[in-house]
Amino acid sequence: MPKAELISTLAYGDGKPLDVGFDRAIANNLNLYHNAKSRLNAPLMVSGTEAAFAGLAGFAMADVTASLFIYPLFFGLEHLTSAVTRVVTVSPWFRSTTGATAEVRVTLTDQIPQPYPGVAPGDPTAGPLGDPMFQGRVAQSATWSTTSTTWSAGAEVELSLGVKADLGFVFVVIEGSGVASCRGLAKCHESAKRTA
Amino acid sequence: MPPIKRALGGMLDPGSVGGMKTPTNPTPYHAPPDIQLDRFFRNGRHPDANAANLVAEAANAAVVYRSRQVFVGATRMDSAGSISSTGAGDTVRWRWCFKSSPYCHALGGVIILGAPTSGYDQNTRARIDIYSDATESTLVTSKEIVYGASPTGPFSAVGFNYLKVGYPYIEINPDTEYFCRLVDVDYGRTISASVFEFASLTENGSGYMSMANSVMTPVVDATRENAAVVSNNLWQKMGANVLAWSVSNHGVGSTPLAITSATPSNILDTAVTTVSASSPGWTVDLTNCDRISQASGVPCVVRICGAWDQGASINATGGTVLIKNAAGATLASVTNAWSSVSQSWVSTTVNIPATENKIDIQANARGAGQGTFNLWAVGVRQQG
Numbered sequence: 001m002p003k004a005e006l007i008s009t010l011a012y013g014d015g016k017p018l019d020v021g022f023d024r025a026i027a028n029n030l031n032l033y034h035n036a037k038s039r040l041n042a043p044l045m046v047s048g049t050e051a052a053f054a055g056l057a058g059f060a061m062a063d064v065t066a067s068l069f070i071y072p073l074f075f076g077l078e079h080l081t082s083a084v085t086r087v088v089t090v091s092p093w094f095r096s097t098t099g100a101t102a103e104v105r106v107t108l109t110d111q112i113p114q115p116y117p118g119v120a121p122g123d124p125t126a127g128p129l130g131d132p133m134f135q136g137r138v139a140q141s142a143t144w145s146t147t148s149t150t151w152s153a154g155a156e157v158e159l160s161l162g163v164k165a166d167l168g169f170v171f172v173v174i175e176g177s178g179v180a181s182c183r184g185l186a187k188c189h190e191s192a193k194r195t196a
Numbered sequence: 197m198p199p200i201k202r203a204l205g206g207m208l209d210p211g212s213v214g215g216m217k218t219p220t221n222p223t224p225y226h227a228p229p230d231i232q233l234d235r236f237f238r239n240g241r242h243p244d245a246n247a248a249n250l251v252a253e254a255a256n257a258a259v260v261y262r263s264r265q266v267f268v269g270a271t272r273m274d275s276a277g278s279i280s281s282t283g284a285g286d287t288v289r290w291r292w293c294f295k296s297s298p299y300c301h302a303l304g305g306v307i308i309l310g311a312p313t314s315g316y317d318q319n320t321r322a323r324i325d326i327y328s329d330a331t332e333s334t335l336v337t338s339k340e341i342v343y344g345a346s347p348t349g350p351f352s353a354v355g356f357n358y359l360k361v362g363y364p365y366i367e368i369n370p371d372t373e374y375f376c377r378l379v380d381v382d383y384g385r386t387i388s389a390s391v392f393e394f395a396s397l398t399e400n401g402s403g404y405m406s407m408a409n410s411v412m413t414p415v416v417d418a419t420r421e422n423a424a425v426v427s428n429n430l431w432q433k434m435g436a437n438v439l440a441w442s443v444s445n446h447g448v449g450s451t452p453l454a455i456t457s458a459t460p461s462n463i464l465d466t467a468v469t470t471v472s473a474s475s476p477g478w479t480v481d482l483t484n485c486d487r488i489s490q491a492s493g494v495p496c497v498v499r500i501c502g503a504w505d506q507g508a509s510i511n512a513t514g515g516t517v518l519i520k521n522a523a524g525a526t527l528a529s530v531t532n533a534w535s536s537v538s539q540s541w542v543s544t545t546v547n548i549p550a551t552e553n554k555i556d557i558q559a560n561a562r563g564a565g566q567g568t569f570n571l572w573a574v575g576v577r578q579q580g
Contacts, residue, residue: 003488012421024237029427030254031230036484037435038262043478046444047464071270071388072306078261079225115355151474169306187479
């Protein structure tokens with residue numbers, strides 16, 4: 001695929017020739033802008049001591065998780081269809097604090113989740129933030145696990161951007177089990193258009 | 197959320213519409229498939245009205261439907277690591293810098309606010325402040341996002357159901373560099389935020405490119421000129437943001453990252469002083485974001501917000517920040533770049549390879565007792 005190029009002022013104006021090369025370059029630039037230059041890169045990593053990122057003791061992914069982060073991402077007003085789609089590649093930066101199995105789940109959704117109905121709303125130890133219920137049209141999730149106490153990026157996973165709200169944004173929800181420590185997403189980038 | 201009309205701007209006065217353009221947006225929202233280059237643009241092909249329409253659609257859509265996010269920030273939301281209400285008045289949470297595109301007419305935002313953890317009866321809120329200068333002295337505009345009083349009275353309200361989402365809309369000028377803060381006001385608690393551009397070809401242009409070309413439409417150079425100008429602006433000034441980091445202050449307000457060591461350390465975890473697979477960093481993908489002439493990679497601008505407190509030392513300047521690749525090589529740096537205890541943004545440039553890259557950012561001062569470097573934010577954007 002040829003790379004993009006700036007278009008010279010020789011391409012237009014009185015007396016300038018109609019040149020298919022310039023037309024092709026403009027079209028190629030536009031294709032590459034949609035598929036490369038405008039793709040969202042939004043890795044989000046938070047700084048500070050690890051005490052701020054450790055999961056909550058006693059929470060395992062199988063029952064109730066602790067929700068660590070929730071934040072919006074804007075992917076543009078473009079509406080994706082069944083014929084033209086995009087995905088988001090995500091990878092969390094995490095580790096196990098003890099060597100026991102630590103799990104992290106990342107979800108894309110178009111609505112703020114609701115708390116698990118069996119949890120007391122006044123529970124200050126993250127009960128109401130545990131095991132969120134995703135009620136949007138579609139929610140895309142991926143889960144990673146590790147027993148390593150060394151920080152690393154989890155394997156890349158693609159999540160469909162079909163969950164994007166009509167106004168262009170998604171909510172990213174990151175949950176972690178009790179021994180998981182997570183600084184956020186080391187990688188989060190949008191793909192080129194994919195044609196079915 | 198602002199209505200779509202505001203997002204894309206209003207209709208242009210018909211007398212101001214440029215050649216081969218329309219006063220309103222004719223481009224549907226759906227993502228178009230790629231333009232087939234070999235089908236429409238090769239030697240021997242005649243000018244094709246359909247091809248001109250496809251180019252117009254792609255250009256219009258690129259401007260208004262592929263506008264970019266300029267900042268995202270988040271803090272832990274569970275009670276163990278979440279921020280607390282810091283009291284009456286202003287607490288700066290995050291900072292960022294961006295340059296608006298030539299077609300940008302407003303900023304939009306999605307701001308998630310949490311219930312206060314004290315000051316339960318206060319009108320808690322957040323505010324976005326936008327400055328035009330690197331010392332954040334000249335305020336251009338502000339916009340508040342209101343949470344209000346605690347919904348559960350004098351008790352902490354924890355849970356997704358107590359989060360509120362605000363959608364600020366802020367009119368700004370095109371092609372202008374701005375320096376921004378998100379501030380918690382009067383016990384406010386911002387959990388996370390996304391701020392992005394709205395672009396328009398009527399607010400900042402002479403109209404949208406016409407998609408009504410047909411076999412009877414004259415072949416004029418304005419058709420190509422309109423597309424060429426948009427194409428050049430897209431590639432030079434409208435690349436997606438690369439990364440935006442602002443110091444996270446869990447429960448302590450606006451404290452910057454305070455650095456005294458002369459050894460460069462990772463700004464995400466200052467205990468890490470080397471670059472490796474286990475050092476925290478950002479992985480960004482800039483594949484095909486370079487042009488034919490850009491052999492050194494994708495040109496980017498780096499903006500860094502910091503301050504230098506020389507204390508009792510003789511060092512009038514200080515504060516070094518290094519942008520490093522996965523191999524530990526320095527891609528760009530600023531050295532002893534600050535000279536005041538008041539924060540300011542400094543700038544440098546970097547060429548990032550047009551591939552997937554892991555980027556580590558390190559910072560250092562001049563050594564113990566030699567002054568303190570206070571670091572607030574680092575942003576990297578494509579430009580050039």
